[in-house]
Amino acid sequence: METIISVEKLRKVFLTKHKEAGLAGSFKSVFKPRFSEYVAVNDISFDVKRGEILGFLGPNGAGKSTTIKILVGILYPTSGSANVLGYTPWKQRRKLAYRIGTVFGQKPQLWYHLPAIDTFNLMSRIYELDDRQYRKRLKYLVDLFEIDYLDVPVRRLSLGQRMRAEIVASLLHEPEIILLDEPTIGLDIIAKQKIRELISKLNREENVTVFLTSHDMDDVEKLCNRAIIINHGKIVYNDTLERLKRDYVHTKRIEVKLAKAPKTLVFPGAKLIKKDEFSLNIELDQKRGSVSDLIDYLTGNFEVADINISDPPIEEIIVGIYKK
Amino acid sequence: MAAKAKTKQRRHGLIDFLVMAFKINMQSVMEYRLNFIILAFGMFLNDVAFLVFWIIVYGKFHTINGWGFNNIILLQAIIAIGWGFASFFLGNWNRIADIVSKGALDYYLTLPKPVLLHLLVTRSSFAGVGDMLFGLVLGTYALSSTISSIPLFILLIVLSTIILISFGVVIGSLIFFIGGQGELQETLQTSLLLLSTYPFSIFGGAAKILLLIAIPVGFITGVPVLILNNFNPLYLGYMFIATAASAIVAYAVFRFGLRRYESGNAINVQI
Numbered sequence: 100m101e102t103i104i105s106v107e108k109l110r111k112v113f114l115t116k117h118k119e120a121g122l123a124g125s126f127k128s129v130f131k132p133r134f135s136e137y138v139a140v141n142d143i144s145f146d147v148k149r150g151e152i153l154g155f156l157g158p159n160g161a162g163k164s165t166t167i168k169i170l171v172g173i174l175y176p177t178s179g180s181a182n183v184l185g186y187t188p189w190k191q192r193r194k195l196a197y198r199i200g201t202v203f204g205q206k207p208q209l210w211y212h213l214p215a216i217d218t219f220n221l222m223s224r225i226y227e228l229d230d231r232q233y234r235k236r237l238k239y240l241v242d243l244f245e246i247d248y249l250d251v252p253v254r255r256l257s258l259g260q261r262m263r264a265e266i267v268a269s270l271l272h273e274p275e276i277i278l279l280d281e282p283t284i285g286l287d288i289i290a291k292q293k294i295r296e297l298i299s300k301l302n303r304e305e306n307v308t309v310f311l312t313s314h315d316m317d318d319v320e321k322l323c324n325r326a327i328i329i330n331h332g333k334i335v336y337n338d339t340l341e342r343l344k345r346d347y348v349h350t351k352r353i354e355v356k357l358a359k360a361p362k363t364l365v366f367p368g369a370k371l372i373k374k375d376e377f378s379l380n381i382e383l384d385q386k387r388g389s390v391s392d393l394i395d396y397l398t399g400n401f402e403v404a405d406i407n408i409s410d411p412p413i414e415e416i417i418v419g420i421y422k423k
Numbered sequence: 424m425a426a427k428a429k430t431k432q433r434r435h436g437l438i439d440f441l442v443m444a445f446k447i448n449m450q451s452v453m454e455y456r457l458n459f460i461i462l463a464f465g466m467f468l469n470d471v472a473f474l475v476f477w478i479i480v481y482g483k484f485h486t487i488n489g490w491g492f493n494n495i496i497l498l499q500a501i502i503a504i505g506w507g508f509a510s511f512f513l514g515n516w517n518r519i520a521d522i523v524s525k526g527a528l529d530y531y532l533t534l535p536k537p538v539l540l541h542l543l544v545t546r547s548s549f550a551g552v553g554d555m556l557f558g559l560v561l562g563t564y565a566l567s568s569t570i571s572s573i574p575l576f577i578l579l580i581v582l583s584t585i586i587l588i589s590f591g592v593v594i595g596s597l598i599f600f601i602g603g604q605g606e607l608q609e610t611l612q613t614s615l616l617l618l619s620t621y622p623f624s625i626f627g628g629a630a631k632i633l634l635l636i637a638i639p640v641g642f643i644t645g646v647p648v649l650i651l652n653n654f655n656p657l658y659l660g661y662m663f664i665a666t667a668a669s670a671i672v673a674y675a676v677f678r679f680g681l682r683r684y685e686s687g688n689a690i691n692v693q694i
Contacts, residue, residue, distance in 0.1 A: 113685060168686055173532045175682050196535035206529050210447060212454040217447055224443040225534050225541075227436065252454070 103276060103308060104147035104170065109179035111140040111165050111332075139165040141332035142179065149275075152302050152309040154319030154340070157329040158414050163312040166329070167280050170310070171201050184275060197226065200269035204281035207261065208268050209253045215264040216249040219271060226272035233271065240267045244297055259290025266297065276308040277301075283318055288407075295321045316348065316410035330417050347419045348410060351390055353381040355397055356405035366396050377404075382411070440536060441544060448514065448547035459549035466553030470503055473620070474561075488624035493565055495622065497651055498644045500562035502619045505584035505643065507554025509591070514546030516588045517612050519595025519677075521605035526687025539592065539677050572651055579647035582666045586642050589669035590615060592677055599680025611638070619644045639669065 115137040118128035140162045147153050157163045168174040170183055172192030181188055186195040202208075209218045223233040241249065244263045253261060262282060269277060279298070283291040299322055301307050313319060319326050319340060326343050328336035336343060357377045364371055364379065368387025373380035379401075383393055390408060397403055452459045477499075481492040509516045522528055522542065531538045531545075566572055594611045601607075615638050623645030626634055635641035642665040650658050 164686075168529070171533050173529050173686055174684065192532065193535045193537075196533060201533045203529065203533075206527070208530060210451060212451050213447065217450055221443050221447050224440040225536055227440075 100148035100150065102146045103149045103184055104145075104310065105182045106146070106166075106170075107144050107180045108142045109140055109144070109166070109169060109181055110138070110142050110177045111162075111169060111174065112177045113137045113139055138332050140169070140176070143329070143332070143334050145327055145334065145337055147276075147308060147310060149308055150302070150306045151325060152299070152323045153311065154323035154326040155310060155312040155329065156314065156316070156319055156326055156413055157312075158314055158412075158417070161329045162332040163314075163329060164280055167201075167278050167310070167312055171199060171278055172196070197272065198275050200272070200274035200277040202262075202265050202269050202277065202279045202282050204262070204279075204284040207253075207265055209261065209264055211254050212252055214248075214250045214252055215246070215256075215268070218253075218264075218268055219249075222268050222271050228272060236271055236273065237267075240270055243300065257290070259286050259293060262286065262290070262294055263297070266294070270301070270307075273305075274307065276310060278310045280312045281314070282311065283313065283315060291315075291317070292321075298322060314413050316413055316416065320344070320410060328413070328417060328420065335417060335420050343416075347416050349385045350411050350415075351383045351385060352409045352411060353379075353383055353390070353393065353397075354407040354409075355379045355381065355401070355403055358402040358404045361401060366393055369393060437536075444541075444544045445512070445547070448545070452547055452549050462549040463553040463556070466507075466550040467557050468553075470499075470554060470557040474499060487622045490622035490624045494648050494652065496561050496565040497648050498622070499620060500558045500565060501580055501583055501644050501647050502587075502616070503554045503558030504562065504580050505558075505587045506616070507551040507556075507558060508584050509551070509588050510548040510554065511551030512547065513543040513588060514548045514551070515543050516591040517595070517608065518546070518605070519592060520598040520603065520608035523595070523598045523680075523684065524602075524604050524687075526685075528681075528684055529686055532681075532684075538681065539674065543588075543592075575654070576651060579650060579662065582662050583643045583647050585666045586639050586669045587615075589666075589673035590639055590643075592673035593669075596673075596676045596680040599683045614638065615640060615643070623648065635665075639665065642666075642669075 113136070114134050116128070117133045117135060118124045143162075143166065155163055155166065165174065169176050170181060170188055172188035172195060175189045183195055184198050188195055208222075209215055210221075219237060223230075223237075228236070240246075244267050246260075246264055246267060248256060248260055248264075253264070256264070266277075266279075266282070277298075282298075283294055286294065295318065298309055298311070302309050309322070311318065311322065323340055325338065326336065326340050327334055328343075336347075352372075355378060357379065360376055361374060361379055364381065366383075366388055368384035370382045370384070371379060372382050381393070383390060394406065397406070477492070477495045480487075481495065485491065515522065519542065528538070528542070531541045534541065562576060566576055591608070591612060595608045597607060598605065618634060618638065618640040623631075623634075623641060626641075626645075631641065634645070642662060646658055646662055646665075649655070650662070
């Protein structure tokens with residue numbers, strides 16, 4: 100498969116100002132400012148092949164967003180090289196922009212006070228799309244993403260609806276790569292699932308390469324073929340998702356809400372992390388017991404009101420990687 | 424696949440984009456029906472109140488260092504039309520520092536249009552309409568007896584407005600180099616606005632040089648009024664040179680500053 104993103108020893112250093120707390124600290128920093136270098140991305144190298152769905156994972160502040168911002172041409176790196184579709188992003192930003200799509204979970208492209216259709220029309224002019232081609236593409240995406248709220252001002256949309264429209268805005272020009280920075284941040288489980296399904300479908304139907312950053316292990320598990328884990332600016336894992344799950348992710352978190360006060364929990368591989376008057380927080384070692392058996396056990400022995408199953412937080416997976 | 428984007432029909436050019444950006448701005452402004460009318464009318468009243476000050480001053484003194492009331496009217500017309508045009512058509516011209524400090528430049532940097540132009544046209548302030556109307560009323564009054572100078576008046580306004588916007592871009596771009604939260608641009612632009620409404624003849628020596636080069640008030644209102652009073656091709660030549668130099672410096676400072684852009688994690692929305 101053709102390599103379409105290639106990164107070599109990429110490094111980004113920010114100068115960070117430090118100051119002591121309070122007004123006195125601020126006063127002191129005016130006359131004697133103190134700076135230090137913060138290495139956000141520390142000599143990372145990796146490749147992405149056409150058609151891949153790559154999960155770029157890491158805790159907050161690991162360097163995920165900085166990397167994606169360098170790859171789309173927003174930031175200049177301090178050193179190193181990057182090649183995206185044959186372009187150096189920070190030097191050939193505009194040429195690259197015609198061929199990639201970007202979605203930043205925290206930086207919407209949609210105009211807040213206007214319906215999404217107005218932003219889509221603007222995008223068609225920004226990308227200089229032919230009118231007929233644009234209408235056809237818009238219809239396809241609107242059907243695919245089930246956008247039945249084209250004429251509702253964006254401020255009235257739910258976060259999930261807004262994110263679906265954001266992704267449509269970034270796909271109108273048929274990009275070859277879509278880079279999504281935390282696309283599921285703040286969404287509820289149903290909305291997250293919907294976004295994941297759509298990204299996956301898009302990859303299958305159009306062979307769009309997906310580069311996705313997230314701090315949510317679930318995103319990667321449901322979507323990606325490969326995961327890169329970054330921590331403190333360095334890559335700590337770069338391999339298939341199967342290997343990651345086999346070697347490092349063998350626990351699940353199960354949060355149970357109960358209608359009655361809980362009894363004692365006795366189940367192989369289940370460790371009680373937290374117990375409240377009407378809730379249990381369990382960590383299950385999947386090598387010793389399965390999730391479905393645990394649910395059977397819980398529903399048989401407790402009055403369960405609600406259950407939430409999730410992967411362990413990314414920080415724990417990273418600790419596991421370091422331990423090995 | 425590589426050829427896919429190239430073969431895509433790109434019928435619409437920059438003009439189509441600018442027209443659509445303006446339409447979107449208008450749609451956004453008109454979402455709140457009364458808001459934009461009050462803004463335009465309020466700014467018109469604000470300008471009138473400012474003029475009253477000069478009416479009172481000139482009621483007591485007929486000239487100030489050789490500048491009569493008609494010169495003040497011309498000066499006010501030029502700055503009001505220029506400021507109004509910039510605010511209405513290039514509404515982000517005075518908000519660059521704020522946009523950069525909030526990391527909101529990311530939006531423009533991910534899209535394939537010239538960043539500075541895209542940034543400038545992505546907002547429209549209806550207060551600018553009030554300014555432009557006020558300027559047109561004053562201009563019509565001041566030039567009513569010398570209709571032949573109208574083409575020159577329009578040319579000078581175009582040049583003056585380019586210098587004004589360039590100044591906004593330069594001081595807005597300073598944030599790339601010195602950091603901050605955008606107050607510097609606000610403060611320097613308020614200074615420029617105030618200084619540009621004073622008779623240029625009251626400044627002398629170092630102040631005059633400062634106001635021609637550092638804060639180019641001289642070229643925004645002073646020199647255009649002198650040319651309108653007494654046409655001098657040399658002064659007009661200076662205006663062209665100052666306009667070209669301002670635009671080049673503004674573009675260069677912004678482009679160079681972009682290399683130092685640090686983005687940010689603040690949540691931004693397109694209003």
